[in-house]
Each structure stands twice: as C-alpha cells, then as structure tokens.
Amino acid sequence: MSVVTELEEQRVLALSAIEAAEDLSALDGVRVAYLGKKGSLTGVLRGLGSLSADERPAAGKAANEVRVAIEAALEARHAVLAASALEARVASEAVDVTLPGRSRPVGSRHLINRLTSEICEIFLGLGYRIAEGPEVELDYYNFTALNTPADHPARSLADTFYVRDLSGDEADVAGESDVLLRTQTSPVQIRTMEKNEPPIYILSPGRVYRRDIADPSHLPQFTQVEGLVVDEGITFADLKGTLEHFAREVFGPDRKTRFRPHFFPFTEPSAEVDVSCGICGGEGCRFCKGTGWIEILGCGMVDPNVFGYVGIDPERYTGFAFGMGVERIACLKYNVPDLRMLVDGDMRFLRQF
Ligand code: DAH
Numbered sequence: 001m002s003v004v005t006e007l008e009e010q011r012v013l014a015l016s017a018i019e020a021a022e023d024l025s026a027l028d029g030v031r032v033a034y035l036g037k038k039g040s041l042t043g044v045l046r047g048l049g050s051l052s053a054d055e056r057p058a059a060g061k062a063a064n065e066v067r068v069a070i071e072a073a074l075e076a077r078h079a080v081l082a083a084s085a086l087e088a089r090v091a092s093e094a095v096d097v098t099l100p101g102r103s104r105p106v107g108s109r110h111l112i113n114r115l116t117s118e119i120c121e122i123f124l125g126l127g128y129r130i131a132e133g134p135e136v137e138l139d140y141y142n143f144t145a146l147n148t149p150a151d152h153p154a155r156s157l158a159d160t161f162y163v164r165d166l167s168g169d170e171a172d173v174a175g176e177s178d179v180l181l182r183t184q185t186s187p188v189q190i191r192t193m194e195k196n197e198p199p200i201y202i203l204s205p206g207r208v209y210r211r212d213i214a215d216p217s218h219l220p221q222f223t224q225v226e227g228l229v230v231d232e233g234i235t236f237a238d239l240k241g242t243l244e245h246f247a248r249e250v251f252g253p254d255r256k257t258r259f260r261p262h263f264f265p266f267t268e269p270s271a272e273v274d275v276s277c278g279i280c281g282g283e284g285c286r287f288c289k290g291t292g293w294i295e296i297l298g299c300g301m302v303d304p305n306v307f308g309y310v311g312i313d314p315e316r317y318t319g320f321a322f323g324m325g326v327e328r329i330a331c332l333k334y335n336v337p338d339l340r341m342l343v344d345g346d347m348r349f350l351r352q353f
Contacts, residue, residue: 003044003047003051003055003059003062004058004059004062006044007059007066008066010040010044010070011066011069011070014030014034014070014073015070015073017034018030018070018073018074019073021077021081022081023081023085024078024081027074027077027081031074034070035070041063041066041070044063045063045067048063105351106351107350108350108351110349110350112326112327112330115329115333116223116225116326118250119203119205119250119324119326119329120203120205122245122250123227123246124203126201126242126245128201128202128203128227128229129201129202129203130202130204130205131188131192131202132188132204132205133182133185135181135182135206135207135208135209136163136179136180136181136182137180137182137187138178139155139178139180140178141191142160142180142184142186142187144309145190145309145310146186146187146189146265146306147303147306147309148265148266152265157211158211159183159210159211160180160181160183161180161181161209161210161211162177163179163180181209182206182209183209184224184226184323185204185208185323186266186321186323188202188206188228189202189204189228189302190306190310192204193230193310193312198232198312198317199230200230200231200319201228201229202227202228203225203226203227204226204227205223205225206224206226207221207222207224208221208224214339215339215340216338216339217339218339219339219342221343222325222328222339223327224324224325225323225324225326226321227242227320227322228302228319228320228321229242229320229321230312230319231317231319232317232318233318235318236269236301236320239299239300239322242320243257243297243299243322244257247273247275247296250333251278251332251333255275255276255278256275257273257274257275258273258274259272260272260273262300265303266300266321267299267300267301267302267320267321268300268303268304269300269301271298271299271300272295272297272298273295273296273297273298273299273322274293274294274295274296275296275332276292276293276294277291277294278332278335280292294332296324296328296329297322297325298323298324299320299321299322299323300320300321301319301320327339327342330342
C-alpha cells in the first residue's frame with residue numbers, strides 16, 4: 001500500500017473514531033491513538049524519512065493535510081463534548097431556588113438568665129453597678145455580719161448546706177463548719193461595704209442554696225438579686241420609690257405594689273413587697289390565695305448594727321437593701337405554675353419567644 005493510501009486510511013479511521021467519541025476522555029484516547037508519540041499517524045510520519053526523493057514531496061504534503069484534518073476534527077469534537085459536559089454539570093448541580101429553606105433550631109439564653117439581665121438593666125439605668133461574691137461563703141459574711149444571731153433558725157443544719165473540709169486531720173463536724181453554700185446574696189452587701197466607701201449603689205445577682213426539697217414553690221438552688229444603697233440622707237421613701245419603679249418596669253404599669261411590715265435581721269424597719277395578682281387583677285384567686293397580692297421581695301433600711309461590722313458611720317450614712325428570687329419573679333411574670341419547671345430542662349424555656 002502506498003504511503004498516501006495509508007495516510008488516507010488513517011484519516012478515515014481517525015475521523016470516524018473522533019465522531020464516535022462520547023466524552024472528553026474518550027476523545028483524548030483517540031488523540032493519543034493517532035497523534036500521540038506511539039500513535040498510528042505518528043508512525044506513518046516517521047516512515048516518511050525513508051521514502052525516495054520522488055515520493056517524499058507528495059507523501060509529505062498528504063501527511064500534513066491528514067494531520068491538520070485530524071487536529072481540526074479533534075478540536076471541533078472537543079468543543080461539542082465540552083459544551084455538553086458543562087450543560088450536564090449545570091443540570092445536575094442546579095439549585096431549585098423555589099424550595100423552602102431548611103430551618104435550623106435557634107437556641108437562646110434561658111428565661112432565668114434573661115430575666116436576671118433584665119432586672120440588672122433596670123438598676124444599671126438608675127446608676128447602680130454590679131457586684132459579685134463567692135457561692136462558697138464564710139458563715140461570717142452569710143450570717144454574723146448580717147446581724148443574724150448564732151441561734152437563728154436559718155443557721156440550722158436543716159436550712160443551710162455546710163461545707164466540710166475532708167482533707168485535714170480535724171475534719172469539721174457538720175454544722176460546726178464556718179464554710180457554707182451561701183443561702184442568700186446578702187453577704188455581697190458586707191463584702192462591698194468592707195471594701196468601698198459610700199456612696200454605694202450596687203446590684204448583686206447570683207446563685208444561692210438552701211436545704212429545701214424541690215416543690216412548686218421551693219428549689220434547693222435558685223437565683224437571687226440583691227440591692228444595696230448607702231449614702232447620706234437615704235430614707236424609706238427612696239427605697240419605696242426605687243422598688244415601685246422596679247415593679248412597674250418588670251410587671252408593667254398596671255400592676256399595683258404594696259409594702260407590708262416584716263422582719264429581717266439585717267434591716268430595720270423591714271418590709272415585704274407585694275404586687276397585685278396578674279391572674280385575677282387583684283380580685284382574689286387561687287394563684288394569690290384569695291388575697292389579690294403576691295409577694296415579690298424583701299427589703300428594709302440597713303440596720304445600724306450591720307454598719308458596725310463594716311465600719312460605716314451610722315450617724316452620717318443611712319441605706320436601704322432588698323433581695324428577690326428571680327425564679328419566683330419569672331413564675332409571676334410569665335404565669336409558670338411550678339418553680340421546678342424552670343430547671344427541668346424543658347426546651348420551651350430555651351426557644352425564642
Ligand atoms: N436575703 C433575704 C432572703 O433571702 C432577702 C432580703 C430581704 C434581702 C431584705 C435584703 C433585704 O437585702 O433587705 O430572704
């Protein structure tokens with residue numbers, strides 16, 4: 001077979017193989033088979049050197065034409081296959097923008113933490129600052145310096161968690177330890193007054209602990225917010241105005257407040273504050289036990305004896321203090337019927353609402 005015929009045959013075979021290639025990798029296979037180093041056309045081209053001088057020009061020309069034709073066909077087919085590959089990819093990766101999105105559950109801060117911040121904000125707006133103290137506290141700060149006598153029932157083992165040091169030789173006997181889990185945030189008052197000169201305007205949020213069995217109105221661990229003001233000329237009227245403002249901010253302008261005489265060791269006089277019942281509007285219902293009122297906090301004027309423990313001159317300064325349970329306020333504000341629901345891990349308290 002002459003070289004020219006052989007080249008012609010290569011052209012026909014190559015072109016039909018190119019046409020038959022169904023994707024880019026098959027097409028590349030065809031290119032290698034004909035034009036690659038060991039390709040069949042390359043083989044024919046190599047053979048040209050050994051042709052006689054008369055045959056060479058015609059064969060060389062034909063060889064060139066065949067190579068150009070094959071290259072052109074490869075290029076054209078490449079364009080077609082690349083376009084359809086792209087089309088297939090676009091089709092397979094298409095996003096249907098009309099489908100509804102997948103929503104991910106959004107968490108939020110627990111009701112108690114949010115309400116604690118909300119309460120703090122009200123007082124920060126009045127110029128108070130936040131003060132914190134330890135949850136593992138000394139008996140001195142939790143009771144003694146708060147004018148709570150040694151025989152006060154709150155100190156009993158039945159009410160207070162005492163912390164025993166088991167590492168030492170002389171392990172404390174329960175109840176005789178002077179380290180305890182604070183039963184109230186009031187010790188922060190003492191720690192603050194020890195370190196700071198009046199004027200003092202502080203708010204102290206934090207966890208407190210009591211030996212109570214959990215029931216609808218008790219938890220062994222809960223959150224309190226304590227307030228303390230010490231300045232010249234502070235009167236019960238300041239206390240009343242401040243707490244009335246607080247109650248309106250938390251419960252809304254329609255709720256009424258009242259002050260009832262009470263006793264706390266660290267304040268004199270002392271009072272409890274009630275707000276009108278949000279369920280019955282003050283008419284009297286089961287929630288407020290028929291009274292129309294619900295207690296929200298304890299308060300009073302700082303007892304001069306307490307000033308004695310921290311070296312503040314009671315002739316020059318007076319002050320007021322108050323303390324409230326955040327879980328209790330949450331129940332009243334959001335009509336949660338049982339304190340335990342707040343700590344049961346109910347996800348509804350963590351959803352946005
Ligand atoms: N510490 C009190 C309690 O846990 C609440 C309280 C009452 C705090 C009167 C005060 C106060 O600062 O003045 O029941």
